[in-house]
Amino acid sequence: MTQVTQGPAKTRAQIQAKTLRTDPWYRSPRVTATGLTIIVLYLLFASFANTDYIFGSYISPLYSPCLATTCTPSDSSFFLVPWLTWLTPAIIIIGGPLGFRFTCYYYRKAYYRSFWRSPAACAVAEPHARYRGESRLPLIIQNVHRYFFWIAIAFNIFLTYDAVVAFKNPYTGAWGHFGVGTLMLVVNAILLWIYSVSCHACRHITGGRLKHFSKHPVRYKAWTVISRLNNYHMQFAWVSLTWVTLTDLYIRLAAAGVFGHGRWI
């Protein structure tokens, strides 16, 4: 070992203020907390509602794939799960997308900062006396994220199928329709794919885990593209989440008859 000379007393500067920041550091965690709360409350309401989630060929992304035997009949209803019928079809499948978002590296940052406040902002003291982070239970479970990534891919396939089916007329079932709902569902599927592909676990799986990019040119290329998308992972997380919410809202309102009977629906 290198000889270390005896230094001075090891005491930090005794500064009581929890932060000396003068900029509005509290703004961003507040905005995040408010946004997440509004969206989560709406999604909870919609997932428990158990009505108005299918409008002809449109199905709310929250209820697809519709696995329960109690599903409203549609192209995306599979009637596979006879048990758990006291739950809504949305609650039966919510674990997949919820787990994916909950363990997402971006959302982790978002709720650790805005709800758990560890830390609320940089160089702002956190309120907890002890901190072990993700080094042990319960938060060490966040490491399952890559499994949720694969589950999310399966969901994306279903939701892409829903977007294709949305080209059927919701009233007549005839192909070749293009309405607001079609647009919502197509954009929804695209955004979910971009969000999932820009995921850090995906970046790792495609190429990040390699030591020699030069030996795997195709994976290197994929990694390069994903890395570029990954820079905007936060933005994709918000846009895709908001879009899912709006898509559900649109289909819910259409199914409830709010828009009347219109060609553009």
Place this chain on the structure above:
Amino acid sequence: MAYMANLRVWRGDHGEGKLVDYSVEVNEGEVVLDILHRLQATQANDLALRWNCKAGKCGSCSMEINGRPRLGCMTRMSIFDQDQVLTITPMRTFPVIRDLVTDVSFNYEKARQIPSFSPDPATKPGEFRMQQVDVQRSQEFRKCIECYLCQNVCHVIRDHEENMPAYAGPRFLMRVAELEMHPADMADRRNIAQDDFGLGYCNITKCCTEVCPEGIHITDNALIPLKERVVGRKYDPLVWLGGKITRKQHRDTPRVPGKH
């Protein structure tokens, strides 16, 4: 246009100290370090502060300006309002020696614990052949100027001094990631990254990335990729099973002395 800036500078020895008010002249184009030097030259000759290059390249002048970890030499006075009081304090995470000078030896101790570059012993000097794409990722990490602002801001040790023995901090986890990604390095540091350097403590809240004066994407490009690699070694049952079937040999580095 010259004006007088109001400063509050932390003055003290060995932890004990207080914020002292000064009024110092500022000229156009100056940075905080210039103002502190003027303060030292004209009013507070015994003010201790560390600096070297005045070009954001030596990493010596780390301090906290209005509560934000920054390099004194790279913080222009023009970003502050002229009537704003500037509070200048030493880095909070490290023991203070005097005034703005802290003892950053924690970082050197952590640096020494990382098992160094371990190439294949069969490769003779002069035989290394590496392609740019293979070293590109780690080159970003080599921009580090060791200012330790990231170490200072990281809440794992900033707010919880008791975590310091267990946690190496972003700068050194990034060093582990750099070696993990090195094409010619044969060692497997994933176990020690988690067990001895405390990667699990990081909750990817990105403050290290926010303060890094070199703009290194520490969290996205080093810490999260390292977390994913650690999952592959320690927590992913399918990867574990695959490794058993193919009888994959891991070349683990020795554990860090004194940690087990």
